[in-house]
Amino acid sequence: MTALTSPRRTTFTRAAGGPTFARTLRSELIKLTTLRSTWWSLGIGAALSVAIAFLYVSAVDGAYPVLGVLVSAQFTMLVAGVLGAIAITGEYATGMIRSTLTANPRRIPVALAKSLAVALLVGGATVVTSLVCLAVTIPVSTVPIVWSEPTQALIPLLLGVAAMIAYALIGTGFGLLVRNGAGAIAATVGVLFVAPVAVSLFQFGGESWQWMVDLGRYLPVAAGRDLTAIPTGDVLVPALTLVAWVVTLIGTGLILLERRDA
Template sequence: MNRPHLNTATATPRTFEVDSTLPGVSFRGAVVSEFTKLLALRTSWWLSIITIGLGGIIAGAVAVSYQYFMAENPYFTGEAMQLATQGQTGSYFAMILLGALGVIAITTEYSTGAIRSSLTAVPQRVLLLSAKALALAGWTAVVTAVLILISHVLTSLIAQPLAPADILDAEIAGMYVATWTTVLLTALLGFGLGVLLRSSAGGIVVLAVIMFVLQIVLSILYGVTDGAAWVETLLRVEYMNLVDNFINPEAGALSPAPPLEPWQAGIGLLMWAAVPLALGALRFTRRDA
């Protein structure tokens, strides 16, 4: 008796579909659920602990070096704002570490298949993606605030003229808020890359290229082309140049490109985060999970 032969090699795989008209979990419930996932993810804790610890170590090292320089140069008059800015150097490492967390926060669900369970609980994909982004932003906001506070305390206790109470100074507080904002936007940039690429390695590599490699390449091109206008334009909108101009305009002035106003740099950083988020959301809503 002949049995029907199934050609499994050419069989069309079943796609995962969820009725987006179903109510599912509320937005508040989705945010709580996504935040709980971050709490349960060991990578979240490791990256956050490393971020805070490394930031504290760097702040202490900067303060000790600053104090030593002051002792060796008694006629040098330091400024509290300058010391406070240097004490936050660890925030640059926080950007790449928490940016990587932003990538992992979404790509781990694809690698484990948990995204299907998430979509079953929250069928409306835009709502699910918004909940994930909000939970990540909340986590990043807390970790970055702790980093900034610890860095300020260590720097102010070790070196002068910065004092612990200077955290209430309008100029210094404004710089801290700008630093906090850049780390938060970088985490969302990483999240957008993760949604768009659906690959942890790919998202983290692209994030590293945006933050480090691109600046080096453009600086080389600027020298090779004798300061061509198009390279200068790219340098002005390059991610880390925008960060420097947004946090510390004096640091931004060191770039070969003309400096930007902080509000202009802030808009540029928003665009850097918004583009991959928008493209990722478009792919997330239109392509199968």
């Protein structure tokens, strides 16, 4: 009797209790939004964005409010990248990753759900922060926003949100690769901040180092700056550059996640 009922019970449990991607995503969103580090990161990023946008528009005569929002993103991108990194490495530091993978042994959907949760949270926070920045900078600017021309306002702002999401996912990719908080943050800061500064030094090296300057255009920060240029020009190359960074890092991280022990 036991031999006949046991397989049915096992089959029913797997069919009814198997976590779907939607349930996994909801779980990852709950975990991410209940961490104090998440809200500290988002709060610091928002405060820096509003302060930098306000100072820029107030200090520069005839500054465009939308440009002030986009300029502030060049400083707060590190916050997004660090948030993406600790969203992954935090579970490795506490050992919670073992519980997560025990509840859902399908590792790739779990990692994709974590990445999507980071993208949704950072994207939503960037939209809200951008609106606050505009509310603060419009009263002190003498230049009105031309909403009737999408390339002057709406499109650059939306592309700015996309770029911030890409920065966060780059940090997530390094988190999957390194699985150590300090190492992932160091790699993220190196790519988003140190590498552009180092490449800029080659501008003084003459034509013999021009190839290095040209190569620097394919760094994430340079691609994000070109992507949000006003008026928006050729967005294909910078967009593909950011996508390539995200896909390469997260894709490699997924492969290693499948092959390495938790």
